[in-house]
Amino acid sequence: MNNTTDSDNNWAELVSGLIAGWEWLERLLAALWNGLGWPHSALIMFCVLICLFKDEIRNVIPRIRKFGTDGFEMESPPQAQQATNEGELQEPPVGDFPHVFGVVFEAVTREIEGKDMAEAKQFLVRDSAGWRVLCFFENIYSNIFGGQIQLLQLLNQRGLAGMPTAEAEREWSAYKERFTPALDDWEMDGFLAFLIGKELIIKSEDRIAITFTGHEFLIWMTKYGRSTNRPW
Structure with a gap:
């Protein structure tokens, strides 16, 4: 019985706090609007919104594909990639x-x-x-992520020596942080699976290295003018 009463009191306090916070925000916005006039108030409100939602805005901006009078188009969040070569040598349609x-x-x-x-x-x-x-x-190229191309380029610079797995994990953490929250559910093994399945890289217990196929893929990109600026 006491537990039920305590729970009700906690909910009542939470609701009261939310209402009080909302009323305070309303009074603040009203004071800004009446005291400064709409141009300055709108600018301040815009800056406040930018600060409150900076992480979400940072995640959205790289996904914008086209902007115009009709609005803007955005890239979809990254989906799982096909990691095998199955079906690529079928009869021509x-x-x-x-x-x-x-x-x-x-x-x-x-x-x-x-x-x-x-x-x-x-x-x-x-x-x-x-x-x-x-x-x-x-x-x-139609399925690869921008970060995977960057990894291939980095491995290509390292040559046959490749990259220690520990360093690759640090690179992955920085890359994942850059695109949070879109990549929050991704792990490095899933990120590498596409490159391994396409035979662009090889991975051992302690190292990752580019393959001849991966090296020639980068040559193909350069020769045929494919951009390294890809989503994610």
Whole structure:
């Protein structure tokens, strides 16, 4: 019985405190508005709101994609990335783009005209492999985070020696703090899983290093003008 009474008293005190705080804020805003006039009062209120919600605003600004008279568009919070290569070498979607496929098909047919079977096979295999490499890197780039690109660049500078896991953990903590609260639920292993699954890095018990694939992915980014400025 006493516990119930104490609980009711605590709730009553909490509600009274909230009401008193709200009334104080109302009186403060009214005093500012009446005493300083709307331009100065609005500026002060704006500064107060910026101070109160600075962390939320800091998290929103990097996600803004476009700003205009109709408002602004924002990037969605980071989602789990596909860490495996499964399904990337499927048959081409011929039915989705029949016209362009027909044009390219005729161009390839003309290129192998006059070649014997062995030459045509070598040409087609090399051509297919080359395009699949580009598609592979495009797929990675469409899903990779900005922080993962920065990690690849840092590992690329270290060369074969790589980076101690302890240092990688410190880099991860700083990166996660930068994008809090969006990355609060992420862990470093999940962040690295995409890079490991795409064979861009290798991870042992005490070190992380870039692979030849990771090095060539950075070369591809530079050659084809891909920006390192990616979300997260």
